[in-house]
Amino acid sequence: MIWAGVLLLLGTFTLPVLPYLWASASNDIASLDTVQNNPRANFWRNVRTGTAGYSAVGGPEANVLINNDGQNWRQFRMRLLAPYGSYLMGAVLFTIAIFYALRGPVQHLSNEPKELLLRFSVYQRVVHWFTAILFWILALTGLILLYGRFVLIPLFGSSGFALTASASKEAHNLFGPIFIVALFLLVIEYARDNFYRKGDLSWLIKGGGMLGKHASAGRFNFGEKIWFWLVLLLGTIISFSGIILDFANLNFDRNTLELAHVLHGIAAILFISVSFGHIYLGTIGTKGTLRGMTTGYVEQAWAELHHDKWRPDDGATPEASRVPGAPNE
Amino acid sequence: MSDFILGPFWNFAVIVFTAGVVGRIAMILMCGLSKDLAAARGSSVKGAAGTIARRFFPRKETIRSNRFHIIAGYMFHIGLLALLFFAAPHVQFLKNHLLGFGWPAMPHWAFILSAEIAFAGLILLWLRRVMHPVTRLLTRLDDHLAAWLTFFAMVTGCLALFESFAGLRVLHVLGVELLMIYFPFSNLMHAFTFFLSRGASGARAGRHGVKA
Amino acid sequence: MFSTSTSDPEPDFEKGAVALKQQIDWRIASYFSSCVHCGLCAEACQFYVETGDPRYTPIYKLEPLKKVWRQEYTFFGKMAKALGITKPLSEEDFIDWEDLVYDSCTLCGRCSMVCPVGNDISYMIRKEREGFCAAGYAPDGLKEATKRAVDTGSPMGVTWKALSAQIKHIEKETGLPVPVDIKGAEYLGLLSSLEIMGFPEYISSLTRILHQAGVSWTLSSETFEATNSGIQIGDSRVAAELVERVLKVATDLEVSNIISPECGHAYTAIRWESANLIGKPIPFRVVHIVELLDELQRNGRISTTGKTDVKVTFHDPCNLVRKGGVVEEPRRLLNSVASNFVEMKQHGVMNWCCGGGGGVSANDRASDLRLAAFNIKKRQLDELGVKTLVTACANCRNILEEGIEHNEMDVEVVGLTELVAEYLDPPEAEESGGAP
Known part of the structure; x- marks a missing residue:
């Protein structure tokens, strides 16, 4: 709860700063003409x-x-958002690659026979992948719209890109609103276990167990919680700005649209960058994590290493609780 | 390439679809059915009609445990039917090439809304299919192919919105053609045979005096 | 002269494969064509609901039959089989599915009520059992019961001698004659072995009620058994043989009506399957005892005095509600003798099965699973807090009593006919009997 508040405060403080960033870029451009x-x-x-x-x-x-602001916006998009966005995303990927090369995957000691714990219900998994699928449809089409001219035109030529860009724009506009619904369902379903709890800070101090010492965590560790609230924060920014851009025909003025676009672009680049980390940790970064989100079950040994303070609701192995004839209550 | 897709391949798809659907239904009916010789307790015709109508809605006793599936199922089917029969280009197409008459198409905003509802439903249903232990066990390649082809046809249709690029429109036609060719060989046939299966069960239940 | 496939000790795969193929009619072809593998039937099946095991999904129990359909009646299925991509139906399929087809399905038909494309799944499982039985893959308990039914006329081996002893006892108790082999009677009464051995109060209740109503009826010493193991195990030849025995005595005794006892599948066998099994319409009207009592009561031929004020609920036998449309009749009867009749949340055509129908009760190896499936019934009863459960099927009654005993619950199970008889206006000056 505290962390949520901190994040929200941080968000509210930084939001108004963003247009200044954009304005400072545009001043440079405007001053060129004064002589x-x-x-x-x-x-x-x-x-x-x-x-x-x-x-x-x-x-x-x-x-x-x-409309001079339009030119300024264009300069922001081409000279700031596109290059610095690519640097950021590249840097994140590079860091992850280096980290993986040095540290390798986090492994738990697997015990035989494998005791399995139910980590995510069918609905929780469906909602997660619903959001994930839409996120990637939107991320890819969005990246095509931003970087297509640099990457795709040399590859496919400009007439092919015109088609791709048009298709991407339609897909982006179409799937955007569905993403908002997915985000809503996701937040409702997962919020319960993502509030700050005692011990989360010490988890962070121990570097989430990456620094050698074992770090204790409940159902979700502090890193996952930060990711959850970032999803909410960035998702909200992207959703609102996205709706404005998607329904531009509803008589928004240009400055609103430009501001919406600036926020949308910055939040999206950040969102994609952080998602790399999430994907890394959920797949090759820690062994045995992905199956929790696919089959729903994780190994007990995995849970003891990563989420030792977590007690699943039914607490039993799926097989044991489902033996025909076993007493029901 | 696009001439081929819009010309001969389209004709081929139409023939496969029509002949396939008719053939499949004929093959089903040719399996025969022995006449029920027991004295009837109710009307089989009424029973069939009743079941065909009633099974559009879930039984109230089953809503709670299946609510996710019911909601996603309705979203997909209603959205898809709206797109199929009320999207402006579709109405135009049916009028010009098939029926000779048209009906009012839905406005653009309704099209977008239908598409979003249909897509959300389709993705949710497919995810449930791969996540739920029951559907995991039942699902075959056919189910995935049907879902993906439907998705492809739908998504290309939405990309071709405003028909700003001929290429995108051709892609949509291709998607629809693939779907039409695959249709008679798959359980997409349920779009036609649900009538038979509900009718068959309803007729039997009706004869037995059961409101099924 | 008469031999059954069930007496054949050696499994015969070929016979089973042929039998499965013969089952496919256009109804089944349309069902499989329509199925989109949505899995909604799972939540309708108490074996799935109570165990969470996806193998108990109703439509999954039909994989062998579906395989035959796919490989014989569909384009890609035929092609894949010809190219050797898919494995053809094999002995393995029978081995792997036997428990799903027999142990985890009571043919209750609840799944058939919920399928969005209208598939009648229990109809198909009944058909699929024909193939399994022909191949020799059926549970021993059911095979033995079927053999006993063919050899002795009763799946439990009850003989006329045993019944006649019961009849003597009942005649003494009620002071009324139990008519046997009366030629020209209006109704032929049938019984189930379970009633003769476990619930003879049904016979005395029947005697008293029909006596008061002035119904001319008779039992037959030659064939008194109504149950039909043939339709449970899925052997149409046995089923036809057993049905023919009933029809023979009905013809010999020149009755015009046949009364099915308080038994679900016996009603299905004689009321709905008999004509189809012998291949021609039968010249008799078949009624379940509950239907008859309701009819007599509405015609003013039976009258009762007083009502029990104990809270009671009614367990619908699946065969009555989902195969025979007998839903209102037992409720009218029950309301006439009980002032505090409450319904379970899911009742009528959506009732939950006792867990022992469709031959599961005769299948010893399924007993643990059956008790697991009973849990849903237990919850229903606990929710209502009733102490008296009325039903109209001896098999349900037996299974319910077992479940109640196993769970140490304080619930009494009563047959509806008995309950009606209990409140029957006393004839002349006779001691009232038949209390449970």
């Missing part, structure tokens, strides 16, 4: 700062002749 001497320059400069003119076209901002 001109042409007498008509002042007129056009005024036009560029948004002086209203007349247009026969209706709709919000139709009378704005030159």
